[in-house]
Amino acid sequence: MSPGISLPSPAKLNLFLHIVGRRPDGYHELQTLFQFLEYGDELSFTLTPDQPGVRLASSIPNVPDNDNLVIRAAKALMTLSDKGLPGVTITIDKRLPMGGGLGGGSSNAATTLLGLNHLWNLGLSNDELAGIGLTLGADVPVFVRGHAAFGEGVGEKLTNANPPQDWFVVIKPACNLNTGKIFSEQGLTRNTPRIKIAPAFEGDASRYRNDCEGVVRKLYPEVNQSLEWLSKFGPARLTGTGACIFGRFPTESAARIIWESKPSGVTGFVAKGVNISPLHKKLAELK
Numbered sequence: 001m002s003p004g005i006s007l008p009s010p011a012k013l014n015l016f017l018h019i020v021g022r023r024p025d026g027y028h029e030l031q032t033l034f035q036f037l038e039y040g041d042e043l044s045f046t047l048t049p050d051q052p053g054v055r056l057a058s059s060i061p062n063v064p065d066n067d068n069l070v071i072r073a074a075k076a077l078m079t080l081s082d083k084g085l086p087g088v089t090i091t092i093d094k095r096l097p098m099g100g101g102l103g104g105g106s107s108n109a110a111t112t113l114l115g116l117n118h119l120w121n122l123g124l125s126n127d128e129l130a131g132i133g134l135t136l137g138a139d140v141p142v143f144v145r146g147h148a149a150f151g152e153g154v155g156e157k158l159t160n161a162n163p164p165q166d167w168f169v170v171i172k173p174a175c176n177l178n179t180g181k182i183f184s185e186q187g188l189t190r191n192t193p194r195i196k197i198a199p200a201f202e203g204d205a206s207r208y209r210n211d212c213e214g215v216v217r218k219l220y221p222e223v224n225q226s227l228e229w230l231s232k233f234g235p236a237r238l239t240g241t242g243a244c245i246f247g248r249f250p251t252e253s254a255a256r257i258i259w260e261s262k263p264s265g266v267t268g269f270v271a272k273g274v275n276i277s278p279l280h281k282k283l284a285e286l287k
């Protein structure tokens with residue numbers, strides 16, 4: 001039996017997302033609060049000393065293996081090392097909807113960076129891995145660092161945060177959104193005043209909003225309908241550029257009661273928000 005490990009690849013929520021400006025290259029400058037969910041994909045890594053290179057046990061729908069962030073992350077690590085590294089087969093058990101604003105692809109990339117750093121004994125620091133991660137996507141560094149955080153810049157300047165670890169009902173409206181399209185919409189709010197960091201949001205993320213919500217609600221009636229339904233029970237909001245939305249509840253039972261009352265055909269899940277990533281909890285157990 002070849003050595004291997006199985007690691008969680010959790011979802012993130014943007015508890016709020018403000019667009020505060022634009023960089024000369026057109027990218028939007030954000031202020032956002034990231035928290036992890038105790039819910040996500042699972043990646044398994046099996047070393048294959050007799051078979052060099054990195055590969056997926058099976059492809060994921062509509063993503064060519066060479067574009068898969070798992071393969072891109074593994075190859076980025078491999079090219080950094082001058083040691084003859086053993087090959088690896090990676091299995092992705094996908095539970096997170098893709099392109100839903102839950103950061104599944106970015107999280108998969110981060111789990112791969114940390115998992116292979118461990119298995120291949122590369123000894124890279126989380127700072128170094130976050131730097132590699134940023135070349136793969138703006139959301140990768142927060143997953144690499146593994147602590148809930150206030151994100152600035154395009155989301156890569158991170159300050160640890162400790163928002164309340166509430167329970168969430170997450171709903172995936174039946175539509176697919178493209179991040180690039182939302183950021184190119186004319187009607188997008190791009191000038192939210194910058195907030196003064198740390199204490200401003202402690203304990204009260206509900207004072208803030210998601211600046212993409214207005215355009216997304218207009219373009220996607222499914223998101224609008226879901227938000228109308230969920231907000232009957234408390235504050236509900238879009239995560240990232242959507243399409244997923246979430247409502248927060250103080251207890252699991254409160255969240256489950258609402259989840260059970262959802263209209264037929266609605267998909268999603270209930271999960272706890274956590275400030276330390278389940279990935280980092282698992283890696284700490286392995287050490």
Ligand SMILES: C[C@@](CO)(OP(=O)(O)O)[C@H](O)COP(=O)(O)OP(=O)(O)OC[C@H]1O[C@@H](n2ccc(N)nc2=O)[C@H](O)[C@@H]1O
Pocket residue numbers: 014026027028029030032100101102103136137138139154155179180181183239240241242
């Ligand atoms: C908005 C956020 C918030 O967490 O999450 P998601 O909704 O994707 O989960 C992220 O910042 C998403 O960052 P990232 O995952 O790197 O974005 P990409 O899909 O690569 O971006 C697609 C396109 O959107 C535009 N874009 C993206 C990010 C940004 N801060 N400003 C932009 O203008 C760019 O034109 C870019 O080419």
Ligand SMILES: Nc1ncnc2c1ncn2[C@@H]1O[C@H](COP(=O)(O)OP(=O)(O)O)[C@@H](O)[C@H]1O
Pocket residue numbers: 060062063067068069070097098099100101102103104105106107108109179240242
């Ligand atoms: N391992 C992966 N898991 C999910 N998506 C991936 C992966 N690798 C590449 N992608 C691409 O990244 C896109 C964004 O995926 P994801 O991170 O799940 O969504 P979002 O950024 O909206 O939260 C997907 O639509 C897909 O084309």
